[in-house]
Amino acid sequence: MATGKVRVVHYLNQFFGGLGGEEKADIGPQVIEGVTGPGRAIQNALAERGEVIATAVCGDNYIGEKPEEAAAEIIELIRSYRPDVIIAGPAFEAGRFGVACGAVGKAAQEKLGIPAIAGMYRENPGVELYHKDIYIISTGNTVRVMNEAITGMVSLAMKLAAGERPGKPVEDGYFPRGTVVNELADRTGAERVVSMLLQKLGGESFETEVIQPQFYTISPAPKVEDLASAKVALVTDGGLVPAGNPDGLESSDATKYGKYSIEGIESLDPENYEVRHGGYDTVFIRKNPNRLVPVDIMRELEKKKVIGKLHQYYYATTGVATKIENAKWMGQEIARQLKEDGVSAVILTST
Amino acid sequence: MKLELKVVKISNVRFADKTSVENGVLSIDREELIGLLEKDARLEAVEIELANPGEKTRIIRIVDVIEPRAKLGNSGQEYPGALDRLGTVGRGSTCALRGAAVVLSEYRRSQDRGRAATGIIDMWGPGAEIGPFGSTCNIVVMASPAGETTPDEYRIALKIAGLKAAVYLAEAGAGLTPDEVEVYNIPSLVEFASDMRVLPRVTYVFQVLTLQFKPLEGDPVLYGNNIGAIVPTVLHPNEILDGAITAPYSSTFMDTYGIQNHPIVHELYKEHGKSLNFCGVIISNAPNNAPEYERTATVAANLAKWALGADGAVLTKCGGGAPEMVMARTAQRCEQMGIKTTLALLHMGLDTTEISLKASTIFSDMPEVDAMVSMGTPAGSPAVTLEPAERVIGMSDGSERRGAATQARQIRGAMSQIGDSRLIAVRY
Numbered sequence: 001m002a003t004g005k006v007r008v009v010h011y012l013n014q015f016f017g018g019l020g021g022e023e024k025a026d027i028g029p030q031v032i033e034g035v036t037g038p039g040r041a042i043q044n045a046l047a048e049r050g051e052v053i054a055t056a057v058c059g060d061n062y063i064g065e066k067p068e069e070a071a072a073e074i075i076e077l078i079r080s081y082r083p084d085v086i087i088a089g090p091a092f093e094a095g096r097f098g099v100a101c102g103a104v105g106k107a108a109q110e111k112l113g114i115p116a117i118a119g120m121y122r123e124n125p126g127v128e129l130y131h132k133d134i135y136i137i138s139t140g141n142t143v144r145v146m147n148e149a150i151t152g153m154v155s156l157a158m159k160l161a162a163g164e165r166p167g168k169p170v171e172d173g174y175f176p177r178g179t180v181v182n183e184l185a186d187r188t189g190a191e192r193v194v195s196m197l198l199q200k201l202g203g204e205s206f207e208t209e210v211i212q213p214q215f216y217t218i219s220p221a222p223k224v225e226d227l228a229s230a231k232v233a234l235v236t237d238g239g240l241v242p243a244g245n246p247d248g249l250e251s252s253d254a255t256k257y258g259k260y261s262i263e264g265i266e267s268l269d270p271e272n273y274e275v276r277h278g279g280y281d282t283v284f285i286r287k288n289p290n291r292l293v294p295v296d297i298m299r300e301l302e303k304k305k306v307i308g309k310l311h312q313y314y315y316a317t318t319g320v321a322t323k324i325e326n327a328k329w330m331g332q333e334i335a336r337q338l339k340e341d342g343v344s345a346v347i348l349t350s351t
Numbered sequence: 352m353k354l355e356l357k358v359v360k361i362s363n364v365r366f367a368d369k370t371s372v373e374n375g376v377l378s379i380d381r382e383e384l385i386g387l388l389e390k391d392a393r394l395e396a397v398e399i400e401l402a403n404p405g406e407k408t409r410i411i412r413i414v415d416v417i418e419p420r421a422k423l424g425n426s427g428q429e430y431p432g433a434l435d436r437l438g439t440v441g442r443g444s445t446c447a448l449r450g451a452a453v454v455l456s457e458y459r460r461s462q463d464r465g466r467a468a469t470g471i472i473d474m475w476g477p478g479a480e481i482g483p484f485g486s487t488c489n490i491v492v493m494a495s496p497a498g499e500t501t502p503d504e505y506r507i508a509l510k511i512a513g514l515k516a517a518v519y520l521a522e523a524g525a526g527l528t529p530d531e532v533e534v535y536n537i538p539s540l541v542e543f544a545s546d547m548r549v550l551p552r553v554t555y556v557f558q559v560l561t562l563q564f565k566p567l568e569g570d571p572v573l574y575g576n577n578i579g580a581i582v583p584t585v586l587h588p589n590e591i592l593d594g595a596i597t598a599p600y601s602s603t604f605m606d607t608y609g610i611q612n613h614p615i616v617h618e619l620y621k622e623h624g625k626s627l628n629f630c631g632v633i634i635s636n637a638p639n640n641a642p643e644y645e646r647t648a649t650v651a652a653n654l655a656k657w658a659l660g661a662d663g664a665v666l667t668k669c670g671g672g673a674p675e676m677v678m679a680r681t682a683q684r685c686e687q688m689g690i691k692t693t694l695a696l697l698h699m700g701l702d703t704t705e706i707s708l709k710a711s712t713i714f715s716d717m718p719e720v721d722a723m724v725s726m727g728t729p730a731g732s733p734a735v736t737l738e739p740a741e742r743v744i745g746m747s748d749g750s751e752r753r754g755a756a757t758q759a760r761q762i763r764g765a766m767s768q769i770g771d772s773r774l775i776a777v778r779y
Contacts, residue, residue, distance in 0.1 A: 122706065131706055169778060170708050176778035178703035180710060182727040182759065183777050189726040190614035190770025193665050193695040196722050198626050200691045201551045201663045209775060210694075210723035213702060213711040253700065253730070279671060280639070281565045321671070321700030321730065 006050030006161045009083040010039045011074070011104045013097040017057030025096075027059035029074045031081075041147060042087060045154040050161070054081045056104070060096035063103065070100075071107035083114055085161040090119030090149040091126060093141040098126025105134040115160035119149045122175070132178040135166065213324075230344045233311035234262075235334060237319030238292045238351040239277030240285065249318055252278040257317035257330045259337070262310070267296035279320030280351045292349055311343050319350060352441050353536040354589040357423065357529035361450035364401050364488035372524045377451055377488065379520065387519060388494065393508035395497040399516075400744045402454075402489045406474045407738070409752070410491055411745035413470040413763045414506075414601045415455045416484055416608040417513050419448040420594065421521035429518045430594045432575015433511060441589030446524045449531075452487040452608055453520070455513040456745040457506075457601075458495045468601055470763035471751070476738045478757070482765040484608075491744045492516050506600050507569050513607075514571075514597065535589050535620060537629055540659065551662035552630040553622075554655050555615055556583075556681055557591070557769075560599045560636040561670030562643075567600045573634070583635035583651035585658060588616045591632055603670055604697060604729075604760075604768045614770040615665055615695075630659045635681075637674035644677040652684030663691045667769050671699040672713050679714045686719035694720065697768055698728035698776050710776035726767065727774025729760035 014024040016037045035043050035052045043052050056074050063070035078086075086108040088101035098120045105116030116134040120127050121141040130136065135156055139149035152173040159166055169176045185192065192209075199206040224230050241249050247258045262268075268289040275282040275292075290296040298310045315334050319327070338346060360375055367378035381399050388397045402408045422429050426443015457468045472484045479485025492513050496505035559578060560566060566579035573581075573596055586595060591613055598607045616632065623629040633654050638644045655661040664685050668674040675696060682692040698710050705711055710725050739754040759765045766772060 127706060128704070132703070168708075175706040176708060179779040180698075180701050180703065180728055180731040181733065181777050181779050182731040182774045184773045185775040186773070188614060188770055188773050189695045189724050189767065190618045193615065193667075193693050193724040193770060194618040194622060196724060197553065197663050197665055197691065197693040198622070200693060200722055201553075201627070206722055208721055208723050209709060209725040210696065210698075211707050211709045211711050212715045212717065212720070213705060213713075215715050280563055283565065323700070323704070324702040325704045 005048070006046070006158065007082060007084045008042065008046065008050050008052045008157070009078045009081055009086050010035070010042060010052050010055045011086060011088040011101060012037055012039070012055060012057050013094070013100060014057060014059045017055065019057060019059075025059045025061040028062050029056060029058040029070065029077055031056050031077045038090070038146060038150065041150045042154055045150050049158055053083065054078060058100065060100060063100040064096045067099065067103035068107070071103040072111070074104055075107050075111045079112065083112065085114055085157045086116045087153055087157055088116060088118040090137070090139050090146070090153065091124060092139055092143060092149075093121045093124055095125045098124035099129060102126040102130025102134060102136070106130060109134060115157070117153050117157045117160065119153045127175055131175040135160070135174045135177070137173050138175055224345045227307055227345070228305055229308040231309045231311055231342055232298065232307045232345045232347060233338050233343045234293050234295070234298065234314040234349070235346050236293055236314070236316050236349045238280075238285065238316070238349060239275050239318040240273055240289055240292050240316050241276055243272050243274050245274060245276055249276045249316070251276045251318060252320045252322075254318040254322045255326050257315055257334060259313050259315050261312055262295050262314050263312040265295060266299050268293060277318050277320060277351065292351070294347070294349070311338070311341065352538070352587045352589045353534070354441055354593055355444040356533040356535065356592070357444055357446045358449045358531040358533060359446060359524035359527055360530045361448045361488050363403055364451060364490060366401065370520070370523050372448070372527060377448060377520065377523065379490065384516060384519060388492065388512045388515060391508050391512060393497055393500045393504050394494040394512060396495040397512065398493040400491045400493070402474045402491065402744060404474055404479065404486045404488065407741040408474045409478070409740035409743050410454055410456060410472040410474075410489065411743060411747060411751045412457045412459065412468045413454055413472060413745070414457045414468045415510060415513060415598055416606040416763060417453040417455070417517045418608045418611045419451050419453060419517045419521035420611060421446050421518050421525055423525055427593070430514050430571065430597065433514055433571030433597060434518070440593035440595050441587055445593055446521050446529070448521050448524050450487055451520065452484055452489050453513050453517045454484070454489045454491045455509055456491055456493045457509065458493060458746050469761060471761055472763050473737060473740070477735050478737045478762055481735055481759055482762040483771070484764050490516065490520065493745065503567055506567055507571070510597065510600055511571065535592060537588060537623060540630060550624070550626065550628040552660055553619060553627040553663040553665065554630050554633055554659050554661040555619060556633045556635065556651055556655065556664055556666040556678075558637050558667060558669040558674055558678060559596060559634050561674045562636055562639045563670050563673055570600050572597055572599050578634070578636050581636060583633050583647060583654055585654055586632045586634055588620065588629060588632050591616055596634070604766045605669060606764065609764070609767060609769055609771050614767070615667065618770070619665070627663070630661055635677070637669055637677040639673045644673065644680060647677055648680035648684050651681045652688060652690070655685055655690055656688045661690050666692060666694045668696055669768055675699070675713050679712065679717055679720050682720045683717050692720070693722040693724065695724040695726055695770050697726045697766060698730070700730055701728055701776070705778070708778055710778060725776045726770065726772060728776045729758070729766060731776055734758055735762065
């Protein structure tokens with residue numbers, strides 16, 4: 001960064017950019033010289049440290065329909081202003097605007113090599129989509145907290161523009177970006193767990209260091225009405241792969257799955273399979289892989305016409321210390337392929 | 352039950368003609384110790400190597416670490432059951448060579464299945480800074496399986512060799528005036544129940560063995576045998592400190608040294624009679640399936656409530672996912688019966704999409720379980736960059752000498768399931 005003021009480009013939607021309400025949500029990208037709308041508060045917070053040199057504005061629907069293309073258009077419009085940093089929003093609870101801030105921020109980082117800071121309420125869908133890509137300051141849910149939000153965004157923007165390493169999420173107010181770091185606490189785990197118990201027993205307030213995750217609720221699929229005509233697939237997270245592990249499936253923290261043909265196979269031969277899984281005792285499965293992926297029994301049921309047909313592929317991944325985001329896309333992708341292949345029922349075996 | 356731990360401090364270890372301790376120097380008659388360990392027909396080619404802090408030495412393939420301890424006078428036997436003798440522990444006096452550690456390094460044939468021991472200790476540099484055993488004077492015990500000895504028999508024999516070596520070395524400190532005497536004294540429950548009624552009674556629920564993997568049959572974990580088939584039971588804290596329990600073979604983030612110096616037992620002892628009343632330790636294993644872990648949780652929580660009359664409980668786990676469920680369910684049961692709980696855990700895997708500032712558990716929907724301490728995660732950064740070693744102790748293929756970026760979890764003792772580190776997992 002050259003000496004002097006930090007050059008800031010600000011991104012807003014049609015509403016905050018003063019172009020109009022919902023009726024203007026289809027409007028394409030444009031640039032306003034200098035500040036507009038909430039940009040004034042940004043300029044105030046920057047004071048002598050920086051200058052909002054331009055404001056990019058785009059309709060929420062326009063960018064919502066094709067976020068990557070629209071963000072690329074916006075980047076081309078602001079390139080000539082040579083910004084040092086881009087500040088997007090704050091979008092508070094506005095979902096489409098939040099997603100747009102994320103898309104524009106990410107594009108600015110990638111295409112201009114400058115840091116991007118947005119501000120959103122934690123339930124804004126833009127947080128889930130972009131918190132790993134850009135710094136998103138955690139804000140309240142309405143414009144009433146505008147000044148507070150902008151103070152946080154500007155302060156982090158100044159740090160990033162100066163090439164400083166941001167503080168912890170809690171210090172700088174941003175959503176964690178998907179990295180887990182082991183730090184040193186002031187006391188050992190033993191000291192902390194006993195002292196927390198004493199606080200709890202004494203009726204004092206205490207602060208847990210660990211939280212329980214909020215999992216998605218997944219409704220079970222409806223019952224298979226006609227098993228005798230169903231095409232049934234076998235899917236496992238027990239890590240069974242053909243000998244030699246052709247896809248290099250990991251034995252923990254899996255990032256992939258395998259799809260393997262069982263066409264014409266009556267029973268899985270232990271010679272032809274191996275197990276990649278660090279979370280259970282695999283000795284029984286190595287002796288008889290059918291006990292994890294029950295091809296032998298399924299063939300019997302197929303012959304007895306209890307089921308219509310066994311699907312010609314089985315799918316396997318490794319379910320141990322596997323990240324939820326990976327499990328989620330793998331599950332979605334496997335389900336999509338199974339549906340495409342006309343599979344109507346799945347037996348999932350876990351370990 | 353009263354135990355006096357007579358601590359003799361060790362600052363250097365060396366080979367000599369006679370095994371003795373003088374001015375903090377532990378001298379070892381190598382041939383005598385090897386002869387003692389080779390009496391076990393399951394072992395051959397026993398080797399002893401020494402590593403002092405500051406040397407550019409790396410110890411590899413570590414399966415356990417043990418503090419040299421020996422019982423004094425007629426106050427009991429060492430590791431009853433494991434060392435083939437009957438006896439009790441937890442009372443009388445025990446000599447400890449503080450600052451020394453017996454390190455077991457595993458021999459392994461390429462055809463041996465099962466998990467390979469991968470833990471290392473560096474005696475210098477960045478590796479020594481993050482684990483506790485870079486600053487102890489280490490006596491490394493290595494041995495090969497003799498003849499037809501099976502891998503499982505070998506593992507038990509190696510562990511017993513380590514325990515024998517630990518006793519043999521500590522006996523050299525037996526006649527000396529100790530540098531420190533630590534006193535551990537808690538009477539029977541009936542006595543202190545009338546004595547200290549005003550203080551809250553606290554128990555520790557200590558998971559020792561995970562059943563995620565088939566337990567090593569005959570591993571002398573509790574008084575000479577493994578605990579794969581036990582329901583939770585109550586031990587006096589002194590039994591834990593004095594050798595009733597050894598770490599299950601090749602445990603993850605727990606070793607016998609840590610159990611002998613159990614940080615949570617120590618911490619509860621420190622508060623005993625002041626802010627709480629330490630009413631005993633409940634030990635358990637961690638089953639790998641729901642019906643069994645419900646059974647374990649029920650028995651453990653009932654012992655806490657109805658046998659010990661606990662007002663509070665501290666819980667830890669010993670492995671990954673299933674043990675965390677067992678711990679959480681036990682805590683939930685305790686809370687439902689009015690026992691306040693806190694838990695300390697190593698996160699074995701973490702969801703990186705989570706936007707909470709705090710690291711999370713693998714279990715959910717247990718609102719009663721509301722007080723937890725993070726002890727870091729093996730999956731977290733940063734890695735430590737080790738320097739090249741001048742000497743490697745342990746069965747090496749040569750590659751271990753190199754310096755390399757290494758996950759902190761590879762350093763023996765750097766992570767602890769029982770509260771022996773200051774690590775905390777933080778999201779960025």
